[in-house]
Amino acid sequence: MNIVFFGAGSMAEAIISGWTASPTLPPLSICVTNKSDHEALIRLKETYGVSLVSDSPEILEQADYIVLAMKPKDAAEAFPLIKNRIPKNSTIISVLAGIDIDTLSDFFTNQPIIRVMPNTSATIGKSATAISHNALVTDTSIQLISELFRTIGSVEVVKDQMMHAVTALSGSGPAYIYYVTELLERAAMEHGFTAEEARALVLQTLDGAVSMMKETKQEPATLRKRVTSPGGTTEAGLKAMAECGMEHAILTGIDAATKQSKVLGQNVKDSISR
Numbered sequence: 001m002n003i004v005f006f007g008a009g010s011m012a013e014a015i016i017s018g019w020t021a022s023p024t025l026p027p028l029s030i031c032v033t034n035k036s037d038h039e040a041l042i043r044l045k046e047t048y049g050v051s052l053v054s055d056s057p058e059i060l061e062q063a064d065y066i067v068l069a070m071k072p073k074d075a076a077e078a079f080p081l082i083k084n085r086i087p088k089n090s091t092i093i094s095v096l097a098g099i100d101i102d103t104l105s106d107f108f109t110n111q112p113i114i115r116v117m118p119n120t121s122a123t124i125g126k127s128a129t130a131i132s133h134n135a136l137v138t139d140t141s142i143q144l145i146s147e148l149f150r151t152i153g154s155v156e157v158v159k160d161q162m163m164h165a166v167t168a169l170s171g172s173g174p175a176y177i178y179y180v181t182e183l184l185e186r187a188a189m190e191h192g193f194t195a196e197e198a199r200a201l202v203l204q205t206l207d208g209a210v211s212m213m214k215e216t217k218q219e220p221a222t223l224r225k226r227v228t229s230p231g232g233t234t235e236a237g238l239k240a241m242a243e244c245g246m247e248h249a250i251l252t253g254i255d256a257a258t259k260q261s262k263v264l265g266q267n268v269k270d271s272i273s274r
């Protein structure tokens with residue numbers, strides 16, 4: 001199976017690292033091209049054994065899958081160049097945030113198209129990945145792509161209109177958790193812990209809490225109540241957080257990210273239809 005990546009950034013690398021490390025996948029021939037940063041290409045070649053392409057129409061002609069992995073802001077420049085060179089029966093896999101299946105299908109006419117939203121935990125095989133697709137993608141192809149993306153974590157096939165919310169929740173999600181971690185560490189240090197002690201306490205607490213939710217299968221609210229003794233420390237902490245608008249902050253944040261996904265998509269739609 002021949003796969004060509006356009007874009008050799010952090011997401012492309014996370015995906016390629018999973019695919020090339022998997023013992024269960026069929027043999028893959030992966031070529032990668034990048035607009036700038038030749039060093040990133042060389043590193044990918046040396047680390048994962050992929051081939052590098054600069055501007056090779058022959059490689060594209062043989063591509064079964066073409067992975068679009070540039071930033072949305074680069075799409076308007078990249079898409080027309082790619083459009084004129086892709087073979088009729090190759091499938092496009094877009095990891096670009098915001099750009100919906102209708103926009104991609106209108107531009108890359110009659111091409112099977114799959115939209116994928118992984119996250120950076122793909123680097124360690126723990127992405128929560130969602131997939132949507134147009135009507136030209138066969139069930140066999142969806143199964144194959146699901147199998148490929150399962151090498152970097154979990155995979156859900158969803159309706160395309162859910163992908164903006166997916167992008168806000170699980171695509172951006174690792175950043176929210178890192179932000180909470182930063183704040184918990186800062187609080188620990190303000191109370192006299194060293195940075196190392198703060199990191200160890202906070203990471204073990206996060207790890208334990210996630211494992212509790214996964215292993216006990218209890219509702220997060222049930223587990224939360226079990227920590228919260230009446231009149232105790234947790235109750236005081238949660239009350240202060242609620243009064244500071246924690247609930248509003250998180251719900252509004254997810255709304256803002258969902259809206260921004262639509263804005264990114266609309267911007268690309270506007271610029272490629274000009």
Ligand SMILES: NC(=O)C1=CN([C@@H]2O[C@H](COP(=O)(O)OP(=O)(O)OC[C@H]3O[C@@H](n4cnc5c(N)ncnc54)[C@H](O)[C@@H]3O)[C@@H](O)[C@H]2O)C=CC1
Binds near residue numbers: 033034077095118171
């Ligand atoms: N970083 C993340 O957490 C996630 C990112 N995404 C999506 O993945 C895509 C890539 O994101 P990152 O890897 O973070 O970005 P990045 O900036 O690390 O990598 C993008 C790469 O694309 C290259 N590029 C730009 N124009 C090109 C062209 N015409 N041909 C070939 N290569 C070109 C750039 O040189 C750059 O190396 C974005 O569209 C983003 O929305 C999706 C899920 C999560």
Ligand SMILES: O=C(O)[C@@H]1CCC=N1
Binds near residue numbers: 097167171172
């Ligand atoms: O921030 C972004 O736009 C990308 C998409 C999801 C995660 N990172």
